[in-house]
Amino acid sequence: MAKRVLVSGGAGYIGSHVTVELINAGYEVVVADNMSNCDLTCFEGVKKITGKEDIPFEKMDCCDDAAVNALFSKYRIDAVIHFAAFKAVGESVAEPIKYYRNNLDSFLNILEAAKTHGGCNVLFSSSATVYGETDRLPVTEQSPRQPATSPYGNTKQICEDILRDVVKATASCDAMEPGTDRNGTVKGIALRYFNPIGAHPSALIGELPRGVPNNLVPFITQTAIGKRECLSIFGNDYPTPDGTCQRDYIDIVDLAKAHVAAVGRMLDGKMKESYEIFNVGTGRPVSVLELVNAFEKVNNLKLNYKFAPRRPGDVTAIWADPTLANRELGWKAGRSIEDTLAAAWAWEKHLAGK
Ligand code: UDP
Numbered sequence: 001m002a003k004r005v006l007v008s009g010g011a012g013y014i015g016s017h018v019t020v021e022l023i024n025a026g027y028e029v030v031v032a033d034n035m036s037n038c039d040l041t042c043f044e045g046v047k048k049i050t051g052k053e054d055i056p057f058e059k060m061d062c063c064d065d066a067a068v069n070a071l072f073s074k075y076r077i078d079a080v081i082h083f084a085a086f087k088a089v090g091e092s093v094a095e096p097i098k099y100y101r102n103n104l105d106s107f108l109n110i111l112e113a114a115k116t117h118g119g120c121n122v123l124f125s126s127s128a129t130v131y132g133e134t135d136r137l138p139v140t141e142q143s144p145r146q147p148a149t150s151p152y153g154n155t156k157q158i159c160e161d162i163l164r165d166v167v168k169a170t171a172s173c174d175a176m177e178p179g180t181d182r183n184g185t186v187k188g189i190a191l192r193y194f195n196p197i198g199a200h201p202s203a204l205i206g207e208l209p210r211g212v213p214n215n216l217v218p219f220i221t222q223t224a225i226g227k228r229e230c231l232s233i234f235g236n237d238y239p240t241p242d243g244t245c246q247r248d249y250i251d252i253v254d255l256a257k258a259h260v261a262a263v264g265r266m267l268d269g270k271m272k273e274s275y276e277i278f279n280v281g282t283g284r285p286v287s288v289l290e291l292v293n294a295f296e297k298v299n300n301l302k303l304n305y306k307f308a309p310r311r312p313g314d315v316t317a318i319w320a321d322p323t324l325a326n327r328e329l330g331w332k333a334g335r336s337i338e339d340t341l342a343a344a345w346a347w348e349k350h351l352a353g354k
Helices: 013-024 041-050 065-074 089-094 096-116 151-176 216-225 252-267 288-299 323-329 337-351
Strands: 004-008 028-033 057-059 079-082 120-127 186-193 195-197 231-234 249-251 275-280 305-308
Touching (some): 065 096, 079 096, 079 252, 096 120, 096 186, 120 151, 151 186, 151 275, 195 337, 216 231, 249 252, 249 337, 252 275, 252 323, 275 323
Parallel strands (some): 004 079, 120 186
16 A cells, blocks of 8 residues: 655645655655645646646644644554745744744644654754854764754754654653554654755746745746846855855755655665754755856846845855765755756746746
8 A cells, every 4th residue: 555645834835846756656645734825826736747636635734733633533644744834034033933833833743643643754844054154065964053043943953853852752662662563653854955946847836935035046037027126146245256155956856856765765664763864955056146147048038136235144155965865865966957947937937827
């Protein structure tokens, strides 16, 4: 029987791409989403791409513990991929209670249900923000975490720690109650994403930012289509080769495939520890200016941009050492930045009906 994966926040940007890849890999999927930051566009796109019309969808809030419990009673769930969280850094600074309440409560409810319903494998969507500013690049999973600079970033660190502690506690409970089939053990993987960008090559799913985008690529595509007047490049006086910040931009489909590999590792009993962490990046630094130039070149257009002051809170440069994920997950980022930026542009044009 196919294993079933619960994707919380599965109607969003990353969740919808992961749902596609899980279905393509033969998993049963249940999507749970409260639709607080998306509409049904991507979920409908997932159905079209996979040709699967009957993907179970539960409109629910993971902060509602009764609803999460009911979900685990309704379906036999072998693994959870938890995306259901707020993600705007600036908003988290202005509204910390909202962020802590939502991002921690929802994860705690998932973990509690995973434990009480017989045990489960839990994959948490963490972030490279946990590394903060560092001059020891690229970062490995052993690189120290830095104190978070926003409540959003802090929720990622706290959720990693919660998962680690829950895994540890259920492993010792496992030792006390041996022999049962599904005995409440929780195993966990945290994937630390670098900068996910792009869209599915079908242009049927992609990022749907609400209001003015905070992230670079949606701002670029919205400027190119004429929704925004001009891209501001935040800072050109950084100590980098061209003065603009460097990041590790990871294609969204590559990122989604890393989740499939991690879920397979958990379900096939291949984990070396009960709690594991993997960087999900390309290992390749790309500056803001390089990204803009690549976008212009591959899509054969000129982008209106200007240099602006640095954005508070931005780190100068960060990129991954993805060796561990390459080796242990058998996964490697494969798509070129050009293909990724072409897909991002195709998605923006799809949204504009062009
Ligand atoms: N950036 C920019 N203009 C924008 C948005 C972002 O120059 O309108 C830069 C930002 O300063 C950073 C990089 O693009 O160096 C990536 O920013 P993003 O917000 O996409 O991701 P972050 O790395 O902050 O998570």
